[in-house]
Amino acid sequence: MASILDGHxxxxxxxxxxxxxxxxxxxxLDHTTRERLLPHLSAVPLKFGERLAAAEQPLTYAYFxxxxxxxxxxxxxxxxxxxxxxxxxxxxxxANAVLGIDWMPCSVIVQVPGLALAIRIxxxxxxxxxxxxxxxxxxxxxxxxxxxxxxxxxxxxxxxxESRCARWLLQMHDMVGSHLEVSQEFLxxxxxxxxxxxxxxxxxFERAGVVACGRRRIEILDRRHLEEIVCxxxxxxxxxxHRLEV
Ligand SMILES: [Zn+2]
Numbered sequence: 001m002a003s004i005l006d007g008h009x010x011x012x013x014x015x016x017x018x019x020x021x022x023x024x025x026x027x028x029l030d031h032t033t034r035e036r037l038l039p040h041l042s043a044v045p046l047k048f049g050e051r052l053a054a055a056e057q058p059l060t061y062a063y064f065x066x067x068x069x070x071x072x073x074x075x076x077x078x079x080x081x082x083x084x085x086x087x088x089x090x091x092x093x094x095a096n097a098v099l100g101i102d103w104m105p106c107s108v109i110v111q112v113p114g115l116a117l118a119i120r121i122x123x124x125x126x127x128x129x130x131x132x133x134x135x136x137x138x139x140x141x142x143x144x145x146x147x148x149x150x151x152x153x154x155x156x157x158x159x160x161x162e163s164r165c166a167r168w169l170l171q172m173h174d175m176v177g178s179h180l181e182v183s184q185e186f187l188x189x190x191x192x193x194x195x196x197x198x199x200x201x202x203x204x205f206e207r208a209g210v211v212a213c214g215r216r217r218i219e220i221l222d223r224r225h226l227e228e229i230v231c232x233x234x235x236x237x238x239x240x241x242h243r244l245e246v
Pocket of ligand 1: 154155156159163164167231232233234
């Protein structure tokens with residue numbers, strides 16, 4: 001089998017043995033499908049800031065995150081960015097392979113370091129054509145990404161940055177827990193606001209005992225407070241997840 005690191009610049013370590021999967025998608029597959037996928041999966045590190053895919057460029061691999069989280073990011077020609085979705089161990093990057101598409105409409109950036117199981121896109125496409133359970137779960141994720149992007153568009157247009165930031169922190173808390181290895185600069189890029197706005201916002205959160213911030217670190221101390229100020233989008237996104245059982 002070709003190394004998963006072929007064509008994966010910036011990942012010098014050799015591929016590790018495939019560990020027992022913590023990815024919800026892989027865990028939910030039937031035994032036969034899972035056994036057929038396993039020989040094609042290789043463990044790759046997810047490094048902070050690493051670009052797993054560039055917008056509209058061929059995607060060589062799909063990724064099933066085991067730990068950590070990635071952002072789906074829209075880029076503008078003026079350098080501005082906006083997060084339009086996030087994927088953790090509940091999901092998969094490259095689910096649109098099931099549609100016969102081997103590219104993403106946005107960039108995919110690692111926002112929380114971790115580990116993923118990677119599989120060549122064309123292999124995933126072949127297996128999805130053979131396995132109805134795999135086809136269905138990938139289709140559900142395509143729908144979830146669409147729902148997430150729609151909700152994010154609504155959120156960015158109508159809701160204040162404090163509520164949007166609370167949504168982001170709650171989503172991250174659900175994915176990776178209380179300790180977030182992210183910088184304020186990165187958070188500003190994800191929210192589509194200027195860095196000073198995030199600095200002021202996190203400062204007010206810190207004074208209220210909601211978070212504690214360090215260099216490239218945000219610790220969530222009071223989730224309940226975030227739940228009190230978050231906009232309706234958080235519940236809507238969770239509802240979409242439950243409806244699609246992902
Ligand atoms: Zn919102």
